Amino acid sequence: MAFELPALPYAYDALGPYMSAETLEYHHDKHHQAYVTNGNKLLEGSGLEGKSLEEVVKESYGKNAGLFNNAGQHYNHIHFWKWMKPNGGGAIPGELEKAIISDLGSVEKFREDFLAAGAGQFGSGWCWLAVKDGKLTVMKTPNGENPLVHGATPLLGCDVWEHSYYIDYRNARPKYLEAFFDHLVNWEYVAELFGAAK
Numbered sequence: 001m002a003f004e005l006p007a008l009p010y011a012y013d014a015l016g017p018y019m020s021a022e023t024l025e026y027h028h029d030k031h032h033q034a035y036v037t038n039g040n041k042l043l044e045g046s047g048l049e050g051k052s053l054e055e056v057v058k059e060s061y062g063k064n065a066g067l068f069n070n071a072g073q074h075y076n077h078i079h080f081w082k083w084m085k086p087n088g089g090g091a092i093p094g095e096l097e098k099a100i101i102s103d104l105g106s107v108e109k110f111r112e113d114f115l116a117a118g119a120g121q122f123g124s125g126w127c128w129l130a131v132k133d134g135k136l137t138v139m140k141t142p143n144g145e146n147p148l149v150h151g152a153t154p155l156l157g158c159d160v161w162e163h164s165y166y167i168d169y170r171n172a173r174p175k176y177l178e179a180f181f182d183h184l185v186n187w188e189y190v191a192e193l194f195g196a197a198k
């Protein structure tokens with residue numbers, strides 16, 4: 001099954017002023033497109049053709065670095081566009097909020113840990129809210145890695161590659177992370193993934 005670039009679920013200028021149209025044009029049309037194009041080339045002859053994207057990510061990890069990097073980033077970005085929405089952030093749906101409080105201490109503590117994971121990821125990567133062994137956990141991963149290859153299910157991820165924030169925030173990664181958490185996260189989509197993971 002060939003990889004395909006999904007359309008953005010909102011207009012390029014819909015996430016302003018927190019994420020600009022220029023960032024989304026480059027990030028979606030150039031960076032995500034490149035993962036799709038290169039991933040398709042590397043998928044050919046890999047022996048993983050015909051597998052689902054999740055299977056390609058898990059099975060190429062540690063074995064086929066080129067394919068893994070592109071397939072992992074394709075998976076991460078498909079979700080990243082859906083993890084944001086115009087007028088996002090704000091209240092977390094009840095069931096998910098309850099689990100955050102019981103597994104991570106409080107919503108404030110979760111926010112603090114999530115932002116710290118993103119700021120503390122040295123170089124390119126992602127910070128995550130994931131489910132592992134039935135419990136919520138905050139993680140960070142380098143490059144195209146994600147919780148799937150660490151035995152966990154991703155519920156929310158923030159892209160901390162410079163291509164995601166440098167146009168709008170320059171080197172101020174923590175400011176970008178705050179804006180993502182407070183104004184962009186689509187908590188309904190996170191709650192939907194949480195429901196499916198339970």
Ligand SMILES: [Fe+2]
Binds near residue numbers: 031
């Ligand atoms: Fe990205």
